[in-house]
Amino acid sequence: MDQQVEQVRELLKLHQTGADQQLAQLNIADQARLLAELKPAERQHRFEQLQRPVEVFEYLPLHQQLQLTASLSLEELVTLLDAMHSDDFIDLYKQLPLSVQQQLLGKLSAQSCQVLKVLHAYPEETAGALMSSDYLTLPPELSMNEAIETLRDIAGNHDTLYLIYIVDVQQHLLGVISLRQIIQALPTATIAEVMTKEVIYGTVDEDQEKIARTLAYYDFIALPIVDTSKKLVGIVTYDDAMDIAEAESTEDFQKAGAVSPLDQHSIKTVPILSLYKKRVFWLVLLVFGSLLSSFGIAKYEDIIAEHIVLVFFLPLLVGSGGNAGSQSATLMVRALATGDVQFSDWFRLVGRESLVALCLGLTMACAVSILGYIRGDLMVAVVLAISMTGIVLLGCLIGMSLPFILNKLKLDPASASAPLVTSICDASGVVVYLFVASRLLF
Amino acid sequence: MDQQVEQVRELLKLHQTGADQQLAQLNIADQARLLAELKPAERQHRFEQLQRPVEVFEYLPLHQQLQLTASLSLEELVTLLDAMHSDDFIDLYKQLPLSVQQQLLGKLSAQSCQVLKVLHAYPEETAGALMSSDYLTLPPELSMNEAIETLRDIAGNHDTLYLIYIVDVQQHLLGVISLRQIIQALPTATIAEVMTKEVIYGTVDEDQEKIARTLAYYDFIALPIVDTSKKLVGIVTYDDAMDIAEAESTEDFQKAGAVSPLDQHSIKTVPILSLYKKRVFWLVLLVFGSLLSSFGIAKYEDIIAEHIVLVFFLPLLVGSGGNAGSQSATLMVRALATGDVQFSDWFRLVGRESLVALCLGLTMACAVSILGYIRGDLMVAVVLAISMTGIVLLGCLIGMSLPFILNKLKLDPASASAPLVTSICDASGVVVYLFVASRLLF
Numbered sequence: 001m002d003q004q005v006e007q008v009r010e011l012l013k014l015h016q017t018g019a020d021q022q023l024a025q026l027n028i029a030d031q032a033r034l035l036a037e038l039k040p041a042e043r044q045h046r047f048e049q050l051q052r053p054v055e056v057f058e059y060l061p062l063h064q065q066l067q068l069t070a071s072l073s074l075e076e077l078v079t080l081l082d083a084m085h086s087d088d089f090i091d092l093y094k095q096l097p098l099s100v101q102q103q104l105l106g107k108l109s110a111q112s113c114q115v116l117k118v119l120h121a122y123p124e125e126t127a128g129a130l131m132s133s134d135y136l137t138l139p140p141e142l143s144m145n146e147a148i149e150t151l152r153d154i155a156g157n158h159d160t161l162y163l164i165y166i167v168d169v170q171q172h173l174l175g176v177i178s179l180r181q182i183i184q185a186l187p188t189a190t191i192a193e194v195m196t197k198e199v200i201y202g203t204v205d206e207d208q209e210k211i212a213r214t215l216a217y218y219d220f221i222a223l224p225i226v227d228t229s230k231k232l233v234g235i236v237t238y239d240d241a242m243d244i245a246e247a248e249s250t251e252d253f254q255k256a257g258a259v260s261p262l263d264q265h266s267i268k269t270v271p272i273l274s275l276y277k278k279r280v281f282w283l284v285l286l287v288f289g290s291l292l293s294s295f296g297i298a299k300y301e302d303i304i305a306e307h308i309v310l311v312f313f314l315p316l317l318v319g320s321g322g323n324a325g326s327q328s329a330t331l332m333v334r335a336l337a338t339g340d341v342q343f344s345d346w347f348r349l350v351g352r353e354s355l356v357a358l359c360l361g362l363t364m365a366c367a368v369s370i371l372g373y374i375r376g377d378l379m380v381a382v383v384l385a386i387s388m389t390g391i392v393l394l395g396c397l398i399g400m401s402l403p404f405i406l407n408k409l410k411l412d413p414a415s416a417s418a419p420l421v422t423s424i425c426d427a428s429g430v431v432v433y434l435f436v437a438s439r440l441l442f
Numbered sequence: 443m444d445q446q447v448e449q450v451r452e453l454l455k456l457h458q459t460g461a462d463q464q465l466a467q468l469n470i471a472d473q474a475r476l477l478a479e480l481k482p483a484e485r486q487h488r489f490e491q492l493q494r495p496v497e498v499f500e501y502l503p504l505h506q507q508l509q510l511t512a513s514l515s516l517e518e519l520v521t522l523l524d525a526m527h528s529d530d531f532i533d534l535y536k537q538l539p540l541s542v543q544q545q546l547l548g549k550l551s552a553q554s555c556q557v558l559k560v561l562h563a564y565p566e567e568t569a570g571a572l573m574s575s576d577y578l579t580l581p582p583e584l585s586m587n588e589a590i591e592t593l594r595d596i597a598g599n600h601d602t603l604y605l606i607y608i609v610d611v612q613q614h615l616l617g618v619i620s621l622r623q624i625i626q627a628l629p630t631a632t633i634a635e636v637m638t639k640e641v642i643y644g645t646v647d648e649d650q651e652k653i654a655r656t657l658a659y660y661d662f663i664a665l666p667i668v669d670t671s672k673k674l675v676g677i678v679t680y681d682d683a684m685d686i687a688e689a690e691s692t693e694d695f696q697k698a699g700a701v702s703p704l705d706q707h708s709i710k711t712v713p714i715l716s717l718y719k720k721r722v723f724w725l726v727l728l729v730f731g732s733l734l735s736s737f738g739i740a741k742y743e744d745i746i747a748e749h750i751v752l753v754f755f756l757p758l759l760v761g762s763g764g765n766a767g768s769q770s771a772t773l774m775v776r777a778l779a780t781g782d783v784q785f786s787d788w789f790r791l792v793g794r795e796s797l798v799a800l801c802l803g804l805t806m807a808c809a810v811s812i813l814g815y816i817r818g819d820l821m822v823a824v825v826l827a828i829s830m831t832g833i834v835l836l837g838c839l840i841g842m843s844l845p846f847i848l849n850k851l852k853l854d855p856a857s858a859s860a861p862l863v864t865s866i867c868d869a870s871g872v873v874v875y876l877f878v879a880s881r882l883l884f
Contacts, residue, residue, distance in 0.1 A: 219681035239661035257772020293757035315735035330699020418860030
């Protein structure tokens with residue numbers, strides 16, 4: 001099917017009028033992808049010819065959605081917004097100019113106004129901001145046959161038809177039933193008899209990352225979200241959970257590389273100034289780490305001047321500590337992020353890490369001491385072997401502990417980036433190396 | 443619900459017999475999680491009391507599944523395997539001792555033997571090895587009412603009931619219909635009229651990561667997989683895609699920290715020796731990177747001996763280049779992994795990156811030249827400013843290009859780890875710094 005997308009892309013490039021028909025044959029996601037590649041005016045033009053404009057619109061990136069709305073009349077905008085899924089509607093609404101928001105308030109459908117009331121208030125990155133209110137509910141007394149009939153009538157534009165929630169009149173969750181259960185049960189059985197009563201749910205104030213993790217853990221198609229009074233207010237679907245999981249991984253990745261998260265912008269379009277700001281903070285902060293190394297060196301300038309060969313091995317020793325520390329930190333950051341490791345595991349892991357670090361340190365010590373003997377003498381070899389073992393061991397312990405410490409301080413363990421760990425390990429490495437040298441070479 | 447899990451965990455700890463009943467109330471995933479925490483003998487005992495043993499069994503980690511099968515009679519094992527989902531069955535079967543596999547061959551159901559024949563052959567990490575053969579097919583001439591009736595009869599244990607594939611007698615894919623479409627269409631319409639004919643599919647030899655990405659891109663519940671002759675042979679479901687996406691992110695994360703991937707082991711249980719091996723390779727390899735720095739230093743030993751103050755600033759200058767390079771590499775590795783950036787974008791991105799790098803370099807140059815003036819003199823400040831700008835610029839360009847080069851060499855861009863980039867940037871930083879110093883200070 002990639003071939004087909006390619007063909008339509010070519011047609012669009014050539015501004016062929018027949019392209020609209022070909023475009024309509026593609027999957028909605030592909031239609032949106034191709035539209036997103038066009039110039040704004042061209043996109044506008046093609047958008048007006050679409051057969052299923054609302055669905056395609058929802059797949060476009062938010063800034064392109066905004067561009068497109070700018071050229072719509074107020075009536076057209078109202079029609080579009082009323083037809084959108086509630087979560088996409090809210091995301092777009094929040095970005096509209098305040099004046100437009102006010103004009104809209106009197107015109108939107110009662111349902112959209114209700115959505116605004118329920119969903120608008122939740123802070124970013126919480127379940128409340130992520131959820132959609134397009135879920136289906138059924139009363140518990142229906143039979144399976146009646147349930148299917150009712151679903152036919154009410155299904156409409158809802159995010160999922162496959163999980164239906166059973167609520168009482170106050171909207172408290174009583175149970176959940178899947179369309180699969182409805183199909184497979186005896187046609188005369190009632191929902192109350194078939195439904196799952198122990199419903200697993202999230203709450204509006206939970207972090208979106210936790211919601212995504214819960215959904216993946218239970219392999220659910222959707223997770224119901226309740227408010228503080230345990231009333232059902234929304235659902236989060238598996239496709240949103242996948243997007244969140246990817247966005248959170250990207251964020252952790254960027255932190256691991258000492259870049260403040262880019263907020264889901266594409267690296268190709270993020271403004272230069274913004275990219276500069278996200279990076280300069282960490283670079284300047286890390287200068288202080290490097291300065292620690294410098295002061296370590298300053299303290300031992302005499303011995304360096306005496307044994308200039310020591311400088312030759314400085315990058316090797318110090319670098320190895322930083323590298324080993326980065327490895328430890330990376331393993332811990334990811335294990336904490338996926339839930340493989342808890343804060344309480346730290347003590348137990350220190351033992352394992354020390355053992356691995358000792359083996360690594362001794363291996364590196366062998367290698368470096370041979371080099372030291374060739375380039376220096378036996379004493380240099382001994383200094384290098386002892387320093388290397390100590391530096392690698394220390395680096396690993398710093399690297400594995402830093403994410404836990406950040407976690408304990410309620411900071412994101414992912415901030416224990418490779419560059420940060422390297423800077424700290426470098427400084428401690430310089431001190432260990434030159435201290436050992438000063439003791440053994442004088 | 444976490445509270446409920448906690449209660450049952452306590453009961454299990456106290457070896458209460460009532461615990462079995464409480465356990466059965468929990469979600470399958472939670473039952474498996476609690477069982478997984480028990481000692482092998484205890485787990486064995488609880489497992490025999492389960493009400494839905496097969497489902498819980500499928501959620502257990504593979505090594506625990508193997509432990510449990512060891513105590514089953516051949517008949518019990520056959521019953522268990524025949525009842526499992528095809529993808530989980532194959533994963534377990536591949537781990538069984540050869541002698542057991544041979545004993546099983548004559549006893550497994552015809553359906554299981556068919557699954558073995560179809561799924562056993564595909565290499566790890568391909569769509570073929572990931573897919574399940576528990577999909578539903580219907581003939582195109584059925585009406586919606588007939589479809590629902592048929593689904594009731596054949597639904598059984600299939601992975602998903604929500605997407606049904608329409609195939610001809612040779613199993614070629616004709617279309618796909620969702621249960622939602624079946625419910626919402628006129629009861630008398632035929633499948634052929636309602637189904638989506640442009641089916642998006644994967645092929646058995648595609649990489650599992652690509653499959654997971656396609657699924658997430660289209661927001662599908664399942665993706666059909668066809669063999670080389672375009673016959674439908676399996677499906678990959680969204681829950682498997684989520685697991686793959688997480689595993690692949692973890693792998694990229696570990697690579698970014700210069701650790702060879704741990705193959706999905708928990709960091710708490712991976713054998714020490716294996717952890718050592720996955721790390722020592724990169725540590726030793728990176729020694730060569732550090733040696734480059736050392737030789738750079740050796741070449742300029744005279745000027746260092748003359749101006750020992752240069753050593754003081756060495757960690758700062760060299761470290762900043764490495765940090766800036768790590769940032770660039772991290773951004774590119776992730777952007778390549780998520781598909782945000784293609785190989786062909788390199789040229790376009792070089793311009794943006796150079797601009798950002800220049801701004802970053804100049805900022806850092808200002809900071810470091812003040813320090814240089816305080817600790818050295820005006821000439822030292824000039825040397826530092828020029829070196830810093832050059833080092834940061836060079837570091838960024840190396841960092842952003844390395845992932846692309848690895849990609850071009852058909853290697854994983856994620857291997858452009860922070861430690862690797864740091865090592866390379868360090869070495870080039872040393873040379874730039876000391877070269878500039880040697881020109882300006884003599």
